[in-house]
Amino acid sequence: MDCCYIGIDxxxxxxxxxFLDEHERIMGRGITxxxxxxxxxxxxxxxxxxINARFGLLRKKLEASHHIGVLAEPLMAVLACNYALAQHLxxxxxxxxxxxxxxxxxxxxxxxLASVGLALDRxxxxxxxxxxxxxxxxxxxxSDFFRDLATSQYLKxxxxxxxxxxxxxxxxxxxxxxxxxxxxxxxxxxLYREYLEFATARATADARFAPFAAxxxxxxxxxxxxxxxxxxxxxxxxxxLTLPFAREQIRSEILCHGLGAHYMFPDxxxxxxxxxxxxxxxxxxxxGIVTGFQMNDRCAAGCGRYLGYIADEMSIGVHELGxxxxxxxxxxxxxxxxxxxAGAELRELMSLGEKREDILAGLHRAIVLRAMSxxxxxxxxxxxxxxxxxxxxxxxxxxxxxxxxFENYGKMKINISADSIFTGxxxxxxxxxxxxxxxxxxxxxxxxxxxxxxxxAATCSA
Amino acid sequence: MNAEVQKEExxxxxxxxxxxxxETLSKAGESGRKVVYTFVxxxxxxxxxxxDLLPVHPEVNALQSGMRKLSGDYIQEAEKQGHSEDVCTYVxxxxxxxxKGNIGPTGEKLPPPDLLLLSYTGCFTxxxxxxxxxxxxxxxxxxxxxxxxxxxxITPSQREFVARQLRDVVVPALxxxxxxxxxxxRLKELLASSARAEDDLVYVWESAKHKPSPIDAYFVGVxxxxxxxxxxxxxxxxxxxxxxxxxxxxxRIAHGMGPTxxxxxxxxxxxxxxxxxxxxxxxxxxxxxxxxxxxxxxVASTYTKVGGLYEQGFRHDPARPFETLAEYCLGCYxxxxxxxRVDIIAKYVEEYEADGILFNSIxxxxxxxxxxxxxxxxxxxxxxxxxxxxxxxxxxxxYFSAANIKNRLESYxxxxxxxxxxx
Numbered sequence: 001m002d003c004c005y006i007g008i009d010x011x012x013x014x015x016x017x018x019f020l021d022e023h024e025r026i027m028g029r030g031i032t033x034x035x036x037x038x039x040x041x042x043x044x045x046x047x048x049x050x051i052n053a054r055f056g057l058l059r060k061k062l063e064a065s066h067h068i069g070v071l072a073e074p075l076m077a078v079l080a081c082n083y084a085l086a087q088h089l090x091x092x093x094x095x096x097x098x099x100x101x102x103x104x105x106x107x108x109x110x111x112x113l114a115s116v117g118l119a120l121d122r123x124x125x126x127x128x129x130x131x132x133x134x135x136x137x138x139x140x141x142x143s144d145f146f147r148d149l150a151t152s153q154y155l156k157x158x159x160x161x162x163x164x165x166x167x168x169x170x171x172x173x174x175x176x177x178x179x180x181x182x183x184x185x186x187x188x189x190x191l192y193r194e195y196l197e198f199a200t201a202r203a204t205a206d207a208r209f210a211p212f213a214a215x216x217x218x219x220x221x222x223x224x225x226x227x228x229x230x231x232x233x234x235x236x237x238x239x240x241l242t243l244p245f246a247r248e249q250i251r252s253e254i255l256c257h258g259l260g261a262h263y264m265f266p267d268x269x270x271x272x273x274x275x276x277x278x279x280x281x282x283x284x285x286x287x288g289i290v291t292g293f294q295m296n297d298r299c300a301a302g303c304g305r306y307l308g309y310i311a312d313e314m315s316i317g318v319h320e321l322g323x324x325x326x327x328x329x330x331x332x333x334x335x336x337x338x339x340x341x342a343g344a345e346l347r348e349l350m351s352l353g354e355k356r357e358d359i360l361a362g363l364h365r366a367i368v369l370r371a372m373s374x375x376x377x378x379x380x381x382x383x384x385x386x387x388x389x390x391x392x393x394x395x396x397x398x399x400x401x402x403x404x405x406f407e408n409y410g411k412m413k414i415n416i417s418a419d420s421i422f423t424g425x426x427x428x429x430x431x432x433x434x435x436x437x438x439x440x441x442x443x444x445x446x447x448x449x450x451x452x453x454x455x456x457a458a459t460c461s462a
Numbered sequence: 463m464n465a466e467v468q469k470e471e472x473x474x475x476x477x478x479x480x481x482x483x484x485e486t487l488s489k490a491g492e493s494g495r496k497v498v499y500t501f502v503x504x505x506x507x508x509x510x511x512x513x514d515l516l517p518v519h520p521e522v523n524a525l526q527s528g529m530r531k532l533s534g535d536y537i538q539e540a541e542k543q544g545h546s547e548d549v550c551t552y553v554x555x556x557x558x559x560x561x562k563g564n565i566g567p568t569g570e571k572l573p574p575p576d577l578l579l580l581s582y583t584g585c586f587t588x589x590x591x592x593x594x595x596x597x598x599x600x601x602x603x604x605x606x607x608x609x610x611x612x613x614x615x616i617t618p619s620q621r622e623f624v625a626r627q628l629r630d631v632v633v634p635a636l637x638x639x640x641x642x643x644x645x646x647x648r649l650k651e652l653l654a655s656s657a658r659a660e661d662d663l664v665y666v667w668e669s670a671k672h673k674p675s676p677i678d679a680y681f682v683g684v685x686x687x688x689x690x691x692x693x694x695x696x697x698x699x700x701x702x703x704x705x706x707x708x709x710x711x712x713x714r715i716a717h718g719m720g721p722t723x724x725x726x727x728x729x730x731x732x733x734x735x736x737x738x739x740x741x742x743x744x745x746x747x748x749x750x751x752x753x754x755x756x757x758x759x760x761v762a763s764t765y766t767k768v769g770g771l772y773e774q775g776f777r778h779d780p781a782r783p784f785e786t787l788a789e790y791c792l793g794c795y796x797x798x799x800x801x802x803r804v805d806i807i808a809k810y811v812e813e814y815e816a817d818g819i820l821f822n823s824i825x826x827x828x829x830x831x832x833x834x835x836x837x838x839x840x841x842x843x844x845x846x847x848x849x850x851x852x853x854x855x856x857x858x859x860x861y862f863s864a865a866n867i868k869n870r871l872e873s874y875x876x877x878x879x880x881x882x883x884x885x
Contacts, residue, residue, distance in 0.1 A: 238869070252876050253869075254876075255877060289880045290873070291848065291881075295869070379839070
């Protein structure tokens with residue numbers, strides 16, 4: 001039985017979980033959207049991290065095999081993408097059923113109901129076919145979340161199907177909107193063995209891996225059966241107080257981000273975290289202990305959610321904002337980062353003939369200026385400087401930040417990890433491990449199931 | 463005798479004093495007694511009482527309205543009249559209360575002012591506030607110009623400047639409104655009584671040096687300052703209140719007890735904190751509970767000194783009535799320059815063996831908030847103690863984000879814990 005410690009970061013936009021082993025090595029990471037249901041988000045993120053940990057252990061096992069050895073890497077890629085495909089197909093199946101259910105509940109005229117049913121069948125058949133094409137080794141998903149992937153594909157197929165059948169597009173979108181919320185409130189964790197079987201069957205059908213089918217199946221089965229002995233679990237983030245964690249199992253995200261950043265980059269002295277609803281400037285000592293911090297007060301101007309609004313106003317994805325802003329030759333000077341006025345300000349600048357990329361460059365700079373003010377208030381920026389949070393993925397923000405930090409505090413090492421979104425969860429897991437009070441009780445999943453907001457909660461397999 | 467009964471005695475006394483005062487105020491029209499509106503910092507209560515005038519403190523009414531959840535409506539009423547969102551919320555709450563019938567904290571109508579006595583000009587807003595009340599009431603303002611302690615101390619010429627105004631401007635104005643000549647012996651008696659109550663209050667503040675502290679110098683402290691900061695300083699009832707309070711504190715010290723709070727006695731005191739700035743009044747109990755739940759006791763606070771920094775040595779001195787009143791007005795906490803305020807807080811941290819320093823920065827109060835972050839940085843450097851900086855408002859419920867403040871404070875307490883464990 002592998003012993004582990006779990007950290008869960010319940011952010012306003014995403015919920016993250018990290019499994020650590022007894023030597024404080026990361027075993028697995030999981031992420032899901034917070035979907036206004038922290039209890040379920042916490043459970044799903046944890047399950048995702050657990051699966052990720054199982055895959056990590058499986059990889060080690062396969063790499064250690066005399067027969068498989070060098071084939072372990074391509075084999076793991078095939079297993080992982082087919083696992084994700086199985087997961088996706090199962091969720092599509094549930095979404096299809098929920099759409100039908102919602103349609104029936106609408107008491108539609110019989111003829112329309114029949115057309116809607118047919119339209120849904122066609123849409124979901126197309127979605128399943130598309131999924132087979134999208135999930136293959138080496139493919140990069142447009143998003144980590146089922147909602148995002150399903151939405152874009154569904155809308156595309158719905159548009160096509162309304163040209164062939166007497167169904168309105170609005171009707172189909174309405175069904176989807178109601179159904180996706182229900183699906184997001186399902187937990188599919190109990191099915192992970194089936195997903196693994198599916199993935200194993202697909203992998204061993206591949207000529208490269210077929211000769212080792214028995215060994216692969218045995219390794220997968222062994223890993224799937226593995227039980228994790230959870231020694232302690234710590235929650236952090238805005239949703240932490242809504243969960244049945246004991247008081248000792250809750251840590252502020254300031255402390256978790258400080259310690260998590262120190263774990264990733266041990267020479268970190270200043271941390272900037274720009275999350276969905278808040279920005280934190282944190283100073284840490286050589287042990288990752290927080291010595292001072294500043295947060296934005298009341299107003300969430302200049303945080304991740306602000307970028308979300310801007311993206312909505314421009315009808316583009318959040319991930320497209322940074323690259324577009326980087327194309328700017330002449331950034332517009334913008335002072336306000338008020339989310340409420342964002343739309344009006346944007347339209348005003350567009351009407352004045354400013355280019356989208358120049359406006360975006362100005363907006364990104366305004367966000368960074370706000371963060372710089374918080375950094376100054378927290379005590380400045382010391383080397384090394386670590387930038388974390390979802391916004392750290394935005395290159396326009398990082399390049400603007402780098403420029404301003406160098407201008408104001410001199411050249412220094414700036415750390416940005418590809419896994420920076422997990423910083424808070426890593427810190428929480430470290431606190432779980434290092435808690436001087438010793439071993440805590442595991443999070444009672446049965447309590448989550450009793451939570452009225454929790455939806456349908458499957459029991460965790462661990 | 464148990465702790466609750468002991469606690470109740472001083473609370474009952476204070477409640478009775480306030481009840482009687484507001485009843486007297488509500489009958490001022492019938493009794494013909496004249497009413498003076500004035501502010502807590504630098505208030506000339508002994509002088510007002512010497513003329514048998516009745517004081518009203520608009521900012522106390524505003525904070526009471528905040529605690530009674532009425533301030534939101536009052537502020538909106540004032541904003542309807544055209545007052546900006548950025549104006550001091552005490553002012554808007556007071557103006558709104560006036561517009562809505564001037565009903566005081568006890569539910570009784572407050573009399574209109576016969577005189578607006580502005581005895582502290584260190585807060586610029588006070589001047590504008592009384593200009594507005596002058597416009598509303600049509601009654602005169604008498605203004606005492608109080609120079610700022612830019613050098614960090616009161617100079618002889620400053621003292622003389624203020625004392626002369628007291629004799630030449632304030633006393634004649636009070637004589638005119640009361641129709642009485644000043645009885646200097648009566649003033650001296652009142653000042654002597656004030657000094658006795660001040661001695662007892664200092665004893666109570668300094669009791670927080672004990673471990674566990676028998677008092678919370680902020681959340682409970684704001685109740686302790688009620689009588690001495692307002693209409694009662696100089697009166698026997700005020701002396702009696704502080705005598706009783708001192709007795710209760712002695713009882714708690716003798717029994718190793720902590721302060722009584724709405725959540726019960728705070729005996730397990732995990733962190734001792736010094737706090738700068740006024741509390742938020744609209745969510746006062748919720749705000750307090752955050753600290754109580756973490757086992758935090760406030761051992762010293764600057765806000766509870768806005769009506770007198772007695773523990774720094776000041777006492778009203780009956781031997782020099784005008785000079786002592788001048789020193790009182792000049793010695794207001796917010797009339798001290800920033801280095802002097804840092805010195806005061808650093809001394810608190812040392813003397814009260816505090817674990818940390820908390821600043822509650824008030825958005826609409828510049829006389830408190832300007833320069834606070836720099837003060838905190840200096841204090842952290844000088845004392846080696848960790849500081850926390852939160853932001854809220856006095857009485858505008860729109861400017862209190864419970865989630866944000868709780869988040870910051872929890873982070874801060876966990877930071878103190880982590881530092882303690884690492885030490």
